[in-house]
Amino acid sequence: MSGKRKRYDEEFKKNAVKLSYASVKTIREIASDLDVGEAVLYRWRQKYGPDGNKTRYATLEEENRALQLENAELKMERDMLKKQRPLLCEKPKVIYGFIENHPEYSAAKWVKFMNISRSGYCAWKKRKDDKEKKEKTYADKIKKIFDESNGTYGPDRVCGELRKRGFTASYKRVRSIMENLGLRSIHCQRRQRSLTDSRKARGDDYENLVKDLEITGPFQVLSSDISYIRTTEGFEYLCQVKDVVSGIVLAHKMSDRMKEELVAETVKLAVRRHRLPEDCIFHSDRGSQFTSDMVKTLLNSIKIRQSFSRVGKPGDNAWSESFFANLKKEAVHWRTFRTRLEARDAIFAYIEGFYNSQRIQKRLGYMSPAGWLKHHLHLSSLSVA
Incomplete structure (x- = not known):
């Protein structure tokens, strides 16, 4: 037997009632023959008479239902009137927004009541x-x-x-x-411990060649510095050499000791990886690693001039200072390196996998350092040709 409720039209109901009055069978028997409930048939007999016309009861029931519906409509209109009263002089957009925010009544009823276009x-x-x-x-x-x-x-x-x-x-x-x-850059302020020991480099032999110099092209001036990376196994020291104009990091090396060998190895790597022109300037602070005889001799041998920041003027080497500030904020702060190897892998991924090749800079026209340098060298080759 189907669970669906059967539906009967008005004609069927009238005929069933007329049959119940005309037949000699009982109401129960007729209901069984018609496959309807006995109570249902009695209800139909209240609505229709022996001739099939509606009874007074049916008329009163319909009038009552109509009055209930009318009362409900009036109550709804009263509630709608209260809610829309402040909107009488508002623009259509405000009224539309009000309708959307009051889904207790359908949009069709709202637009009809407010006399606006659906x-x-x-x-x-x-x-x-x-x-x-x-x-x-x-x-x-x-x-x-x-x-x-x-x-x-x-x-x-x-x-x-x-x-x-x-x-x-x-x-x-x-x-x-x-x-x-809730997207906020991880850049934050954090005080850094200075690694520069310039007590032995305060003479006039440490000239600043970049002060007031007009820097016009890549590889004209290189900037270098050393910073530390904290790990649970101890400090790792990072030395980098970057081009001032393009901002690309030409080479970087890491070591557990902050010695002049670290600077020398980084310079050698930069020379191997890039064709650095003669007489380009290598600028750094006056740290003992950069003023060492080993580094001076190496730079002289490859015909690169050495330049130093003034004492107490870290801004003279702002290129490297800025790089390390970004690196610490973007790849080091809020992280804990359990091993030296983990720190080295992270720094390599940041410099070679992100900073040089992907990280855009506003001053480069929102290009990465590597992308800008490639574009510049391409334009230079076209102008020469």
């Missing part, structure tokens, strides 16, 4: 949904770029990357979306 509301709703969909897609792009930067990009760099990928980008809009998504 098609206008539907068109507004479609535009709103389309706009929200576009906003969601745009926010997903921003989050993807942020995640690809390992959480290092702020709104400025995200804007640049969006423009590179062919999208329009407003700093204000991107910043607002990032705030709403």
